[in-house]
Amino acid sequence: MDILFFLIPLALAMSGISVLLFTWAVRSGQFEDLEGPAWRILFDEEEEPTEEKERP
Amino acid sequence: MAEAERRFCCPACELVFQAIHEAGLGTYYRRREQAPGRPAEEPPPGQFAWLDRLEIGERYLAQRPDGTLEASLVLEGLHCAACAWLVERAVGDLEGVEEARVNYATSRLQVRWTREACGLGQVARQVSRVGYRAVPYDPAGQEAARSRDDRDLLLRMGVAGAAAGNTMLLAVALYAGASSDLEEPYRTAFHAVSLALSLPVLFYSATPFFRGAWTGLRHGAFTMDVPIALGILVTFLYSLWATLAGQGEVYFDTMANFVFVLLVGRMLERSARGRVSNAVERLLALRPRSAVRVRAGERQEVSVEELIPGDLVEVVPGCAVPVDGRVREGTAWVDESALTGESAPASRGPGDLVAAGVVNRDGVLLVEALRTGNDTALAQIARRIEEAQVRQAPVQRLADRAARWFVGIVLWLAAGTFVLWLPSGAERAMVVAVAVLIITCPCALALATPLAVSVATGRAASRGILFRGGDVLEAARGLTHVILDKTGTATEGVFELRSVLGDPAGLRVAAALEQRSVHPLARALVGAGLESPPEALDFRAVPGRGVSGRVEGASWALGNLDFLEGAQVEPALRAQAEVAEGQGHTVIWLAREGRVVSAFALADRLRPEAPEVVGWLRSRGLEVLLVSGDRPAPVQAAARALGVEEFHAGVLPQAKEELVRRLQSGGARVAMVGDGVNDAAALAAAEVGIAMARGSDISMEAADVVLLRPGLAPVVETLEIARLALATIQDNLRLSVIYNALAIPAAVSGWVAPLVAAVAMPISSLLVVGNSLRLARRRIEGTPESTEEPVALVPAGGR
Numbered sequence: 001m002d003i004l005f006f007l008i009p010l011a012l013a014m015s016g017i018s019v020l021l022f023t024w025a026v027r028s029g030q031f032e033d034l035e036g037p038a039w040r041i042l043f044d045e046e047e048e049p050t051e052e053k054e055r056p
Numbered sequence: 057m058a059e060a061e062r063r064f065c066c067p068a069c070e071l072v073f074q075a076i077h078e079a080g081l082g083t084y085y086r087r088r089e090q091a092p093g094r095p096a097e098e099p100p101p102g103q104f105a106w107l108d109r110l111e112i113g114e115r116y117l118a119q120r121p122d123g124t125l126e127a128s129l130v131l132e133g134l135h136c137a138a139c140a141w142l143v144e145r146a147v148g149d150l151e152g153v154e155e156a157r158v159n160y161a162t163s164r165l166q167v168r169w170t171r172e173a174c175g176l177g178q179v180a181r182q183v184s185r186v187g188y189r190a191v192p193y194d195p196a197g198q199e200a201a202r203s204r205d206d207r208d209l210l211l212r213m214g215v216a217g218a219a220a221g222n223t224m225l226l227a228v229a230l231y232a233g234a235s236s237d238l239e240e241p242y243r244t245a246f247h248a249v250s251l252a253l254s255l256p257v258l259f260y261s262a263t264p265f266f267r268g269a270w271t272g273l274r275h276g277a278f279t280m281d282v283p284i285a286l287g288i289l290v291t292f293l294y295s296l297w298a299t300l301a302g303q304g305e306v307y308f309d310t311m312a313n314f315v316f317v318l319l320v321g322r323m324l325e326r327s328a329r330g331r332v333s334n335a336v337e338r339l340l341a342l343r344p345r346s347a348v349r350v351r352a353g354e355r356q357e358v359s360v361e362e363l364i365p366g367d368l369v370e371v372v373p374g375c376a377v378p379v380d381g382r383v384r385e386g387t388a389w390v391d392e393s394a395l396t397g398e399s400a401p402a403s404r405g406p407g408d409l410v411a412a413g414v415v416n417r418d419g420v421l422l423v424e425a426l427r428t429g430n431d432t433a434l435a436q437i438a439r440r441i442e443e444a445q446v447r448q449a450p451v452q453r454l455a456d457r458a459a460r461w462f463v464g465i466v467l468w469l470a471a472g473t474f475v476l477w478l479p480s481g482a483e484r485a486m487v488v489a490v491a492v493l494i495i496t497c498p499c500a501l502a503l504a505t506p507l508a509v510s511v512a513t514g515r516a517a518s519r520g521i522l523f524r525g526g527d528v529l530e531a532a533r534g535l536t537h538v539i540l541d542k543t544g545t546a547t548e549g550v551f552e553l554r555s556v557l558g559d560p561a562g563l564r565v566a567a568a569l570e571q572r573s574v575h576p577l578a579r580a581l582v583g584a585g586l587e588s589p590p591e592a593l594d595f596r597a598v599p600g601r602g603v604s605g606r607v608e609g610a611s612w613a614l615g616n617l618d619f620l621e622g623a624q625v626e627p628a629l630r631a632q633a634e635v636a637e638g639q640g641h642t643v644i645w646l647a648r649e650g651r652v653v654s655a656f657a658l659a660d661r662l663r664p665e666a667p668e669v670v671g672w673l674r675s676r677g678l679e680v681l682l683v684s685g686d687r688p689a690p691v692q693a694a695a696r697a698l699g700v701e702e703f704h705a706g707v708l709p710q711a712k713e714e715l716v717r718r719l720q721s722g723g724a725r726v727a728m729v730g731d732g733v734n735d736a737a738a739l740a741a742a743e744v745g746i747a748m749a750r751g752s753d754i755s756m757e758a759a760d761v762v763l764l765r766p767g768l769a770p771v772v773e774t775l776e777i778a779r780l781a782l783a784t785i786q787d788n789l790r791l792s793v794i795y796n797a798l799a800i801p802a803a804v805s806g807w808v809a810p811l812v813a814a815v816a817m818p819i820s821s822l823l824v825v826g827n828s829l830r831l832a833r834r835r836i837e838g839t840p841e842s843t844e845e846p847v848a849l850v851p852a853g854g855r
Contacts, residue, residue, distance in 0.1 A: 015222055026210050
């Protein structure tokens, strides 16, 4: 069962990484609007005329 | 399109409806019940030029490194996701706009554009073109602080959650090893790792509770944070000792879970409150902030803050006068009901004084400013409200009261247990005593209020009732009196024809003349002239006085007596009119070729559901009063119609507040319902102040509850929701007590293994959660209007 001394720190490290990712997500404002993205997937994107695509 | 005329809640939905029908998918609508919605409000006549002026722009614009400008605008009129989509598309299609994004949760529009190609004014104009309103938003301030706090809470919760999960995993291993001995070094290793995981929880996630407990203790009060902090500390310290001494059980998982669950509860409460604050702030942000200043004959749109005494301001129909001033030119009918409660429109002409906040209904006025900004009567009232709010006693929260005796009892119990177990040795005694402290963890107690508050305010918000804070729910406890304002609250603020005096045929002519008129009394006459009225030629309207024209060959004049310039009136008719006026009606005269033919008695229409609402309130044992700034006659008539015994007329704003305080000093707990500026101080002073969203901004700011739906029925719902929420909080507290009553004997008898504690704690929390969620489903009793359908289609975070 000595393998535990490797596995547990590994699990903790992964846990730590996920906390860091969570922190990044919160700080970059990804939790500000929780309803918008849910609705956006339902909206159709219109075909944009090619001239508009050249906007800087 | 379809057979019947349909009303839509917003232009976006109308577009979508058309699209669906065109695609042949109309059966969708037959299957689905259409929720009644509010028609989109008319945007005020193009007042956006002021936004393009540089100095204004500076305040609201941010410059990005790539040279583009960015701004935030508050949107009004968004009812659903389709609305937000429409605005995004419309603004995004503007020339020069790089990005337009709507935050669905806060109804905020974020726009980015290239400096030369577009401007703030154009964006606002585009939004109003598709049927909504946008107002630039000042990003600094309360909103920013709140979102910082929210992020903070979220991070703390995340850390606690990660720690809780991991310690739970380790704890399972420890439980398994409890029966068949877990050998060293694994046992110590698990203990140590659990300890390490708990450190961030103790020093980061749990700090808000420690701070709160410390603040409370410093002021000598045992708030809810004290038992929480105590529980966390005891649990951690004991487990620390157990790890270092190598004996006993550890409870790190209990502690981490405890903190995590509490933080979730706090987040729920905050997000519910945050949504409501957002909604109210949005309503307030839409105050008219521009005015038209006339200088040397030139009209210029400026922001209201730039006006100084002596400036000449032009006020067009539909707008409110922005300053206290005197009319220089023009006559108009003005609506002072928001300021004074006076229901009938008054006529104002050159030389008359007008106050800021008075709404111009018909006719253009040129007003010379006498007092501006903070000196206006309006601002003074606002200051009074701030003072009233400060003076209000803080609501004694049930949970805080429970917390006080809870801590005492728990400490006594622990001490008693220690003494009880001393014969078995000091160490054993300490272990058992600590187990008592841990298992009586105030988890359920701490969650009792936040959960109920969160569910209740959320449900209320979906029904258009905005509670501005959880403590409002508790303030509604033990209400004895309800004060109703008259104009705009108990009445609709719209005039209707009550009787026709003299020749009844005159009604047709009156309707014919008033077809083209916009002043409030005109609508009543046109509405009452049922058959299609004849045409009026040579129509002339004198704002503030009356109208005249030729109908069916004769010349007619309609207005108040002065307008008719000494037309002949029969004494009998005059007497009848006096009787009507005595009943509180407003009389309008119709003269044919100089001779008065008819007179019309008009009065402010009482809301149809009002008598029923009053009946409901009284059946609950509440005393109902009608208080108004209007003249005695209309107030008495309204009181009689409502079935209210006590009424006060001609009441000034300060007097309204004093009435509230007088009742309170007699031991009464008062709820006040109002909508005008003249109600605001009283709203702030009352235990529960309820304002209508269509009312004035100041009353909304002063109120504890804002009603988005028109009518008085929501008042009933508000009180019911508050009552149910309170009952739920009490239930939760009782559940917590029951849990403790079961857990404590177990602990005292030395029976508490970590497994027992780990299982018992979630159970208590789940019971409280489950009970609070019941609140979301319980039927809310009320007037027949209330159904279980949400009234306004809102995105979950919307108004």
